[in-house]
Each structure stands twice: as structure tokens, then as C-alpha cells.
Amino acid sequence: MTDIESRIDTSRPHTARIWNYWTGGKDNYPVDREAGDQIRALHPGIGEYAKADRLFLGRAVRHLAEREGIRQFLDIGTGLPSADNTHEVAQRVAPDARVVYVDNDPLVLAHARALLVGTPEGRTDYLDADLRDVDTILAAAAKTLDLSQPVALMLLGVVIFVEDDEESYAIVRRLMDALAPGSHLVLSHTVTHPDMPDVDAAVAFWNEHGTPKLTQRTPAAVARYFDGLELLEPGVVSCSAWRAETTTPDVAMYAGVGRR
Numbered sequence: 001m002t003d004i005e006s007r008i009d010t011s012r013p014h015t016a017r018i019w020n021y022w023t024g025g026k027d028n029y030p031v032d033r034e035a036g037d038q039i040r041a042l043h044p045g046i047g048e049y050a051k052a053d054r055l056f057l058g059r060a061v062r063h064l065a066e067r068e069g070i071r072q073f074l075d076i077g078t079g080l081p082s083a084d085n086t087h088e089v090a091q092r093v094a095p096d097a098r099v100v101y102v103d104n105d106p107l108v109l110a111h112a113r114a115l116l117v118g119t120p121e122g123r124t125d126y127l128d129a130d131l132r133d134v135d136t137i138l139a140a141a142a143k144t145l146d147l148s149q150p151v152a153l154m155l156l157g158v159v160i161f162v163e164d165d166e167e168s169y170a171i172v173r174r175l176m177d178a179l180a181p182g183s184h185l186v187l188s189h190t191v192t193h194p195d196m197p198d199v200d201a202a203v204a205f206w207n208e209h210g211t212p213k214l215t216q217r218t219p220a221a222v223a224r225y226f227d228g229l230e231l232l233e234p235g236v237v238s239c240s241a242w243r244a245e246t247t248t249p250d251v252a253m254y255a256g257v258g259r260r
Helices: 015-022 030-042 046-067 086-093 106-115 134-141 165-177 197-209 219-226
Strands: 072-076 098-103 123-128 152-156 184-190 253-259
Touching: 015 030, 015 046, 015 106, 030 046, 030 197, 046 086, 046 152, 046 184, 046 253, 072 086, 072 134, 086 098, 098 106, 098 134, 106 123, 123 134, 134 165, 152 165, 165 184, 165 219, 184 219, 219 253
Parallel strands: 072 098, 072 152, 098 123, 152 184
Antiparallel strands: 184 253
């Protein structure tokens, strides 16, 4: 057994694998599918969040590459490889785009090595690290990215795993402060909302049975991650509504893009 394999716990459901299950992937185990089905029974629409978040990623990366001229992406908490990963979207627009992925899930690491292969003109790299390891992430990313030039910091569904509010805001500020003017923050976050009470029940079930535990925040608390940045229209909204071409129901996953 390799070191990576020894770190994969198949006895408890894991959020990245459940997300993979909900989006139609095959990189999950029976324990993940069982938990995913139980969560979906509590909140039937929750599987749509994963799909909406993935579509938001595609729209945001495409906008940054096409309209903002961004050629560098630091994607922390990337999750299991799926269709239209960050480097695929970016390099379709700009083949010379560079992407560094960061995750601490050993299953993600195992698949990232095999699947995250970029264009010959660009570069795609992977770092096995935790979001809290800011200095480690920045030092390693600087081997692939030029941090004196604008970078898109991608934090999709990852700061939810930092329970303490002030710690989570400080992590995002430290990362953004290390990036050049013209850099962008792309962030999505599960929210608690009075119009979506079944989401709270689903999160409570997850935190009792799954790993890692997650923290919900209000839409206003999610907007605070963009303090000091210039928010791109339409601001912090349901990720299904961010510059979507068609009208779809809101999901309890809010997102925004801000420019430094």
C-alpha cells in the first residue's frame, strides 16, 4: 500500500467524494453514496448545488481569462477532477494559462497526478497542502506562477471547512495580500438562509456523520470575504445566478468574484 492509499479512509463518507457522486462521477465509495442519498432525502435539491457550483467555476474562469486577461490561477480545495476543471476552461481560452491546484485529500492527490494535464504551452501543477498552510502554498505556487503578475485565487466550497470566522477571513486576506494588483478572488460558500431551512438539516446530518465538518455562513458573512475588493457584477449571489445565461432556481451556495 502506498502512502497515499494509506491515507484514504473509506469507512466514513467524505465531502469531496460525495460531491463527486452528486455530479455523476465514479470516484466514490458505497459509504459516500449512502450518505449522499441520505442528505438528498433531507434536502432533495442539494445535488444541484454541486452542479451549479461547477458551472459557476466555468463561467468565472472563462470571464477572467477572456475579459480580464488573467493567465494564472491558484485553485485551493480543487476537489476530485471532473469535467471542465479550472485548467481546461482557462487553457481553452488561453493555451498558455498556468494553474496550480491545492488540496489535502489523498484521493484527490491520487487522481490529480493522472488527470490534471495541461496544454504544452501552459502548465498545470498540484500541491498537497491544507488551506491553512498559507506560507507553504504561496512558496510552492511561486515555482509555477509569477506572483508579481495578476492571479485568480479560486476558493470554491473550501473556506466552509474553517470553523472560526475570523480565522477564515484572515486566511483569505493573507492569500489575497500576497497577490499582485489586478488579481481576483473567486469564492463560493454554503449559506444558511431562512428561505432554505432544509439546508440546515442536511448540514447538521453531514456534520454528525461525515468528514470534514463544514460551517454555514449567512450571505452577508460570505460577502465579507470580499471586503476591500472591487466586486464584479452581480455581486455575491447564488452561484446559479452569477452571470448565468438562463434563469435557474437559487441554491444555498453563494458566490462572487472580486478584483484587487
